[in-house]
Amino acid sequence: MIPLMIDLAARHVVIFGGGAVGARKAAFFSGEARVTVISRSFLPALLRPGIERIEAECAGMDEAGLNHLIRDAFLVVAATSDPGLNDRIGRAARSAGALFNNADGEAGDVLIPSVIRGERYLVALSTGGASPAVPRFLREHLEERFPHLDTMIGVQARLREDLKECIGSQEERQRILRAVLRDPEAWAWLSSGEEGAYQRIWERYISGKDTPY
Numbered sequence: 341m342i343p344l345m346i347d348l349a350a351r352h353v354v355i356f357g358g359g360a361v362g363a364r365k366a367a368f369f370s371g372e373a374r375v376t377v378i379s380r381s382f383l384p385a386l387l388r389p390g391i392e393r394i395e396a397e398c399a400g401m402d403e404a405g406l407n408h409l410i411r412d413a414f415l416v417v418a419a420t421s422d423p424g425l426n427d428r429i430g431r432a433a434r435s436a437g438a439l440f441n442n443a444d445g446e447a448g449d450v451l452i453p454s455v456i457r458g459e460r461y462l463v464a465l466s467t468g469g470a471s472p473a474v475p476r477f478l479r480e481h482l483e484e485r486f487p488h489l490d491t492m493i494g495v496q497a498r499l500r501e502d503l504k505e506c507i508g509s510q511e512e513r514q515r516i517l518r519a520v521l522r523d524p525e526a527w528a529w530l531s532s533g534e535e536g537a538y539q540r541i542w543e544r545y546i547s548g549k550d551t552p553y
């Protein structure tokens with residue numbers, strides 16, 4: 341499997357199963373795609389505008405019934421508690437040419453990763469299905485460890501432009517950018533905002549006498 345970033349605006353994502361897993365997948369997609377959840381019951385988290393719901397018992401549904409429900413889907417997610425049903429949904433999705441993610445049953449052709457997203461970055465973590473607790477653990481660890489990552493990216497972006505004006509050697513510029521990333525104090529300064537942190541970093545690494553890198 342390989343990671344891709346896909347623009348789902350105006351795409352239709354059809355999710356089977358209105359439990360905790362179906363609700364999590366719906367929240368994941370509903371910021372961007374049109375989302376329909378099909379289930380015989382729905383958790384309260386799914387009872388909100390922006391998510392279309394179809395109440396249906398799918399166990400006895402024939403292929404034609406399933407095909408009708410996914411007819412214009414770009415991606416189909418099976419998140420019912422019945423792996424046999426999930427696998428049938430997967431076969432229908434494949435024959436309709438839609439991508440398929442299976443929350444429980446035979447693996448589909450799409451896995452949903454843990455995602456850490458800021459204004460200027462996106463990290464997706466996966467174990468390929470081996471241990472879903474690990475991507476979540478890593479997400480929580482990284483969120484806690486780097487609460488100001490967006491600010492650091494802003495500082496780095498500005499620094500790399502400004503360094504081009506005053507330092508001719510690319511190797512030297514690279515060394516400074518990397519030294520800032522490894523400097524615990526630089527990370528601590530970020531909590532006071534981008535401007536203040538930038539000034540202190542500039543002073544330490546460029547205009548000041550102290551060049552610790």
Ligand SMILES: C[C@@]1(CC(=O)O)c2cc3[nH]c(cc4nc(cc5[nH]c(cc(n2)[C@H]1CCC(=O)O)[C@@](C)(CC(=O)O)[C@@H]5CCC(=O)O)C(CC(=O)O)=C4CCC(=O)O)c(CCC(=O)O)c3CC(=O)O
Pocket residue numbers: 364365368441442443444445450451452453454455465466467468469470471472473474475476479
């Ligand atoms: C294969 C995959 C299919 C798919 O859904 O795409 C899948 C499958 C299964 N997960 C199960 C259980 C758990 N899933 C989580 C958490 C997440 N699971 C997610 C993805 C995936 N889960 C895909 C592979 C991802 C990968 O590894 O790369 C995340 C990343 C994204 C998301 O779902 O939103 C999200 C974290 C989001 C976040 O918080 O950042 C936790 C942890 C927890 O919640 O604390 C547990 C309990 C602990 C455990 O069992 O590990 C079970 C039932 C096992 C059983 O019956 O015991 C199955 C079915 C099976 O294994 O057959």
Ligand SMILES: NC(=O)C1=CN([C@@H]2O[C@H](COP(=O)(O)OP(=O)(O)OC[C@H]3O[C@@H](n4cnc5c(N)ncnc54)[C@H](O)[C@@H]3O)[C@@H](O)[C@H]2O)C=CC1
Pocket residue numbers: 356357358359360361362378379380381382383396397398399400419420421422423425442443444472
């Ligand atoms: N992929 C993942 O990240 C995870 C997957 N799982 C697995 O995913 C499955 C779903 O988990 P939960 O949401 O916690 O289960 P749940 O039991 O809370 O929800 C299942 C949903 O599917 C619906 N459903 C079941 N059979 C149906 C049918 N015949 N027709 C229509 N709707 C039907 C139910 O009404 C319910 O809304 C479980 O098998 C679980 O082991 C569990 C944890 C994480």
